[in-house]
Amino acid sequence: MNKYIRIPLRKVKRLVEKLTGFTIIVTKQKRINKTINHRTSDHAEYTYYYETLAIREHTILFESFHGKNMSCNPYAIFKRLVRDERFNDYQYVWALNDINNCPKEFLDLPNVEYVEVNSDSYLRYLASCKYLINNTSFPPYFIKKEGQVYVNTWHGTPLKTLGKDMNGSLGQHKNLMRNFMHTDYIIAPNKFTADKMIDSHDLRGIYRGKIAETGYPRVDLVLEDSINRKKQLGCKENKKIILYAPTWRGEVGNVSDEINKIIHDIKVLEKSLGEQYTILLKVHSLMQNHLKNSHKHISVVPEHVDSNELLSIVDLLITDYSSIFFDFIITKKPIIFYAYDQNQYKKDRGFYLDIEEMPGPICRSIFNVIDEVSNAQHYQDVYKEKLDFCQKTFLPLEDGQSTSRVIDAIFYNDSTYTYTVEDDKTNILMYCGGFLNNGITTSAINLLNNIDYEKYNVMVSEKGNFNEETSKNFNRLNEKVKKYYRVGSMDVLSNEADRQTHLFKYGAETFYLKGPKDYLDKEILSMYRREYKRLFGHSKFDIVIDFSGYVKFWTILFAVNSFNKKLIFQHNEMMKEYEKIVDNKYKHKENFNVIFPLYNYFDYVISVAEHTRNVNKKDLEHLVLNSDEKMVYVHNSINYTYVLDSVLLRETMKIGDKEYDSNEKSVNIQRQLVPDQSVYNFVTMGRLSPEKDHQKLIQAFVECYKKKEKIQLFIIGSGELQAELTSLIHSYGLQEKIHLVGQLENPFPLIQDCDCFVLPSNHEGQPMVLLECLILNKPIIATDIPGNRSVLENGYGEIVENSIQGLVHGMEKVMYEKPSYKVFDYKKYNIEAMEMLYKYL
Incomplete structure (x- = not known):
């Protein structure tokens, strides 16, 4: 019969150290948990724990510098708590990626556990610990659940810039900003740091937690024996x-x-x-x-x-x-x-x-x-x-008692050193559509230049990554706009993913089967409400505006969550957009199959012109309940100062016998050709896509050119039909007369130098470019569609039949008869447009 003698681990440790001369650090298997499985993009494990685990009332998770070590403010707070008799019954969990970075004095404490960031145990504790204390940020999948208390201590008074003030790529602070929006307390050592953290992350007026201006716990450690x-x-x-x-x-x-x-x-x-x-x-x-x-x-x-x-x-x-x-x-x-x-x-x-x-x-x-x-x-x-x-x-508060003040604030609700940064303004959250080069972007930028920031805090939420085109547009936003960048992916359970797949596949068909109240399954409601919490924490928004109206993710997100008011915009004749085909595929059909029934979840569905609203109401009233009250219109606002100032921002140079703009960076050509003033110059601007119908304009120009050779056409814009249009121009041998100038950062000098603007579109909402040409007092020819008519009717331009011959007739009339048109009062128009919007806010 075998017999075993139990020898305490500490005695084995001492014996090995004596024999080898090495210091032995013993870690227990259950105390440091390694990542077992590769984290999947949907973070299903964390989501499951978030939804199912109860709050561990006397448990605190500490993390410093993403698990690098036990240090900084979280360490100072931990060190005080673990020695405080009032917290003897607490369990302490440290996110620590290397157990060797644990000070020896804490290694074998029975109420301290160590877990690796992203390990299974980490996910469990992150989803269940009552208190979460971090000096940087938790991963993008983290959501503070009801009942948890999240304390972000940050890690220093900033000599260097933070957040949006940093030089570099847009949104590099996005996950930290997201984390701040979840916190109950942001710890600050002084007023200077508190203000920089709040304002560099656009939290003022939005953030609902407390600033605890207590001094820094970590400075207490400098003063220790x-x-x-x-x-x-x-x-x-x-x-x-x-x-x-x-x-x-x-x-x-x-x-x-x-x-x-x-x-x-x-x-x-x-x-x-x-x-x-x-x-x-x-x-x-x-x-x-x-x-x-x-x-x-x-x-x-x-x-x-x-x-x-x-x-x-x-x-x-x-x-x-x-x-x-x-x-x-x-x-x-x-x-x-x-x-x-x-x-x-x-x-x-x-x-x-x-x-x-x-x-x-x-x-x-x-x-x-x-x-x-x-x-x-x-x-x-x-x-x-x-x-x-x-x-x-x-350092006005650094007296060795900062840690005590933080503990009193967190665990005993002492408000002596805490305050909020909320205000009495109405908070608006907007999604604007990606900031591509299009009319929606221009309209959004103009609206956000005109809105009253004395009454409203406005946050624009956008994607996390930008290219050169979209970053330039995003940077044009008014400096008072609060900018939020989506980071990470949705936390989704497998059954929710299945229901979303079904919704995206069948969309409006599901609406007909279930009706508006039950259009979205409980799984869809659950996952998008959770996603809203993941993105915005417990920040306060009164109104949401889906200004784009084209992206189903944002439409669902706004539709299913609770706000005082929800608005969604229609920037075009939506059924024509629904039917639009690019490269033999429906461009928007899948999105709109989901979005159109979701109009029932919004308070107002806003078209950008009365005629456009009338078309949309007629086309969609079978899907929208109470369409008479819900479907309204608000004119696009304008930025006339920007347009008029931009006309002046140009210099020209000659290359050979041709004159070019020398300070314009276009997407598709190196330099912008300046119109020859000895000929009659037409100009148009818009994305090179089917609904803009540049082919029709080119064919109309060819007809005019046969009768009058001294004319030119400038087409400003880029898009999917560029190669096709280039081929068409070459087929007529008119590449010296019809110029595809590409996307221009500043198109207004070119428009101003031309004699007449032509818009050949087949459908529009309320074309921003027509309003901009009216600001420049430029003669306009436009096809007779609801959007164009809403701008030009009553004598502001030439409205022509939507055909090649209609454009030919208009172009010849303007060239030869030189009719006069009404002068646009852009200041009065802008005031009225903003008053229309405020009525629905």
Whole structure:
């Protein structure tokens, strides 16, 4: 019979350490959970846990820098809580990707568990812990569920720009902004930081959580007793400590250049100062791994050492633009700013504050740094005024009790240091259609330039990624618009995905079978209500406007969620759009099969002109209940100042014997040909797509050209029919007379230089380009369709039969008879258009 002797694990550990000389760190299998399965795009596991798991009332999930280590504000809060008797019955969970980055003192605590980000256990805890404390952001699939308390502590007073203020690509802060909209508390060390975080992420007036201006818990760690910390890091007692903490500048996968510079600078510091100082280096984790393996002679601070605990033993700090220096100011010890690339960094990232006003010398070379170290004994005298300013502005609450204030706010609802940023304005959420080069984009930009921002906070929600075309248009939005970028994908259960597939396949047929009240299955309602929470958290919106009306995702999202009012726009004759074919495929049919019945979920369905509304009502009243009251019209607003100013923004140059615009960047040609004033010039503008019917205009131009050779035609725009139109022009041999000039950032100088604008469309809503030509007092010829008629009737232009001969007749009339038309009062028109909109808001 075999017998077994149980030996405690701690005794085995001590024996192995004694025999080998190595320190053994034991991790329990259940304590660190690895990712088992690859995370799928729909995050079905998290969604399942979100929907099914109950809240764990006395459990707190902490995460710092996406699981890199236990550090910063979450660590300071954890450290206080785990030693506070009031929280003895709490369970603490740390998102930690490497167990070696856990301080040993916490490794074997029975009420602390460690999970890897994105592991199955992580998903479970993220979906069920009562309290969530993070200093950056949770993944895009995260949703704060009812009953959870989310605290975002952030990680520093910003010298560098944040959010939308950063230079670089649009929406690079999108997941952080999304996270903020979920939080119950945003922790701020001072008013300056609170304001920058709120305004750089467009939260003012929208965010419904609380700002807790408490001071930073992590600064409490700088003020803690540090007797044993030097010894733990192997620092000699007889040497002072210099910490070099540079900002991350590299790119993931390419850190060699930055590492080489750091190695060089550390060697110079060691050679000059090594007799007096221990020189420690604190760097980004990507650099840390490289330095630790290849340059063991450099004293790189381990990942598990918290930066603020480290600052408590530092005698002099060398940094550049890292917010670590704000925390160190509390010690009043010397700070040296090694800003060798200040101008480039300012250009690439941007600053909120002038580094020259910060408390310390600015050095451009490592030798300047060494000179300033030798002057360190005079630091407090030289920089007293700047130190006092920074202390008063950025550290007024740092008295060692910031952590206690945060705990009181979160766990005991102490409102002494909290406030909200809500206001009494009406909050509007809009989707505008992707910001392509089209009339909807122009109309949206104009509306958002005209709306009253004293009454309304307006947030425009858009896709997460932009190309050159759409980013330029998006950047034209009024600076008062709050910009939101969709990030991540929907959290969907498999049965919900099946129901959505059925809805997208059958659409309006489902409506006929079920009727408006039951058109959307409970699974569709559930998944799109969950998606709204994922995107916008508990932010407050009173009105939603689907300004596009073409994208079923946004139409469903707005339709199924609760708001005081819901509006959806119709920018065209919708049944003709429904029937539009491009490349032998219906372009919009699938979307509209879903969208048209959803009109019943909106308060108003708004066409952009009365005639267009009448057509849409007639075509769709079989799908829209109460269509007489629900289907209304509001004219597009205009930006006449922009149009008139844009006419003046051009210079011209000659290439050979032809004159070209020299400052216009077009999509399809290098330079824009300037019209020859000795001939009669027609111009049109619009997407090169079927409904615009440029073929008809080209054929009408050919008929006119046979009778009068001194004419030209300029076609502004790009689109799917470009090759076909090019071939047609070449078939007539008129490529020197008919110019496809492409998409122009500023088309108005060209339009102004031409004699007459022609719009040959087969259907339109209310063409923005006609309104813009009226602002320029340009003669107009347009086909007799409802949208064109709504702009030009009563004498504002020439309305002609929608045919080749109709266009020929109009073009000859304008050329030879030179009729006069009514002058457009664009100021009065714009006031009336906005009043029409306000009536439905």
